[in-house]
Amino acid sequence: MALDGYDITLACYDSSETDSAIYSDSAESDEMDCPDVPAAMRCQCNMHEGIKLEMWRHSSGMKSVVNIVIALKRMKPMKPKSSKFGKAEALNFFRDSVIQERRMNRIAASTPSYTKQSKVLQCNVCDQFKKNLVQSGGSAQLMAVTLRDGNNQYKVQFSLSTYASPTPNPNASQPVCLAISSSNFYLACTMVGSSPHLTLKEITGTLNTIKVGDSNDNLLFFKKETGMANNTFESVKYPGWFISTAYEDYEPVEMCQMTSTASGRITNFTLEKKQVIQS
Incomplete structure (x- = not known):
């Protein structure tokens, strides 16, 4: 699944497995916490128990990276309900975690x-x-x-x-x-x-x-x-x-x-x- 220049795949892993963080928690840092690897680097992050997020970096600007980090910060805790975690489940996960619902009130048109x-x-x-x-x-x-x-x-x-x-x-x-x-x-x-x-x-x-x-x-x-x-x-x-x-x-x-x-x-x-x- 593509998101701001990144291909994202979510898969189930054992909860005891620990991976490196994607982005530094420091507000003053502009660099990613992934080790120095070639341009086609792959970063891994333990988002929540039982879920592992893998990202392959494309040629994209820092803005796309920031958008990914902001999206990750907004994600709600979630556990897969089954061992099968496909594209449909991934889409629902991101929709429920990142997309914010906003209620729009219809304004009645005034009578001329x-x-x-x-x-x-x-x-x-x-x-x-x-x-x-x-x-x-x-x-x-x-x-x-x-x-x-x-x-x-x-x-x-x-x-x-x-x-x-x-x-x-x-x-x-x-x-x-x-x-x-x-x-x-x-x-x-x-x-x-x-x-x-x-x-x-x-x-x-x-x-x-x-x-x-x-x-x-x-x-x-x-x-x-x-x-x-x-x-x-x-x-x-x-x-x-x-x-x-x-x-x-x-x-x-x-x-x-x-x-x-x-x-x-x-x-x-x-x-x-x-x-x-x-x-």
Whole structure:
């Protein structure tokens, strides 16, 4: 059996037989206690009663010798249970004597959470073609409508709260929540049937911290500026799904998977009449 450049054979001998020690007990000695013999020397050591260890030295450095000595120092007292002492018994002997068992405790992964920042922005939201988001008849559905002058009272005002992401975001996007000002309703990306849909969700408590996996993680969106003051809003809970509007008026504001205009949906929005109401 090979161990750090040494071939080791263990065999049974009479317990009255005494052999020379392999290594000096002195901490200051760098030399082996074996007699001066040629390079292919053989050292013998009485480890324990009934066991004799024979070592044939290979061309190896002092580090290998030290490793062997350390291993020998750690060996536990052991007697063979039978006169047969083969390779399997030798392997078990070294495993039980040298290998130290170490218990590893699994550390539970912490749940990522988003923390609300102090800045809150009040604004109107309209799509790339200037259709405004309005709420029809107090329903839980938003629509996109082109409003004429004098109908600004129908525009929905939003309170946009920013959140700190638990991990750096390579897409340079900002986690936000969009609430209808002076209300408890928030935009939420909710699974309805087999696909996510945009709904208005009423929240009665505070949202200072939103943890991934809790009941309110569908309120978070990644807001990303796309140039020319345009922004996209991607669901944090359902990556790849974006808030979007149709090209026609009076169509519901919904979620879609594609960001290109070829999808038949508009995903670019501008924020108008912005005003910081909390900082």
